[in-house]
Amino acid sequence: MxxxxxxxxxxxxGTGDAVFDFDEVMESLFIINDGSTVLTVTTCSFVDGKEREIFSVPLHGNEKFDEILHPFNRVKITGSSSYRxxxxxxVVGA
Structure with a gap:
């Protein structure tokens, strides 16, 4: 194996609402809410040219999220906090 x-x-x-598209399919996400208000972080993929939301989680002020997820190529962030x-x-066999 x-x-x-x-x-x-x-x-x-960034700060506030944003959409981040990736050239390759991703399978893990790390994000930290640097602000004090709740952000909603949603991963998406495209099936037959249509966006499909895969996973969504609220992220409270100063909270971190670091998980392996179903493959995605877009992250949508809603809220007014700053984040990174x-x-x-x-990479298999790396």
Whole structure:
């Protein structure tokens, strides 16, 4: 059995509502809410050209999220806090 690793790609940061699209399919997400109000973080993929929301989680002030998820290529953030993070892609046999 080959070991796999998750490689950080395409870091992002911002304040308030945003959409981040990735050139490759990602399978893990790290994000931290640097503000004091709740953010909603949603991962999405595209099936037959249509956006499909996969996973959504509220992220409270100063809270971190770091999980392996169903494959995605878009992250949508709603709220007014500042944040920073990065997706990760799996590399098998790395």
């Amino acid at each position: 080959r070991a796999s690793k998750f490689i950080a790609r395409e870091p992002f940061q 993070g990065w997706p990760r892609m799996e």
